[in-house]
Amino acid sequence: MNVLETCPDLSGGRDELLLGDALNAALSENPALAQELFLIARTGPLKGEAVRGIEAMKRRGTPWTGLVDLPGGAWWSLDPGFLKDQ
Incomplete structure (x- = not known):
């Protein structure tokens, strides 16, 4: 393998x-x-705990750039900061 x-x-x-x-x-x-x-x-899809992190970042005014809100409560991002966190 x-x-x-x-x-x-x-x-x-x-x-x-x-x-x-x-x-x-x-x-x-x-x-x-x-x-x-x-x-x-x-990389790129955000679900579960990561989505809660996005909501907190949005409230603080510091979200990752290039966030795409997908149907079903998921998000997508190729922001370098997000990818580093992943």
Whole structure:
């Protein structure tokens, strides 16, 4: 297996932390493995806890730029600040 895909809104980012720990352990044993890995990280969608964060930022007047309000209570952003937080 060399293709791994994750998205922070699937488990609040916990899956990415677990994947990072596993990759760090595997790469410390075999650094050449990095040349064979494909990591796909979907970014941009905001759901759940992240949406509550947006509402708080909007109240403070400091929301991320480029927020798109999607149907169903979800949001989308490719703002560098948001991506860094992800």
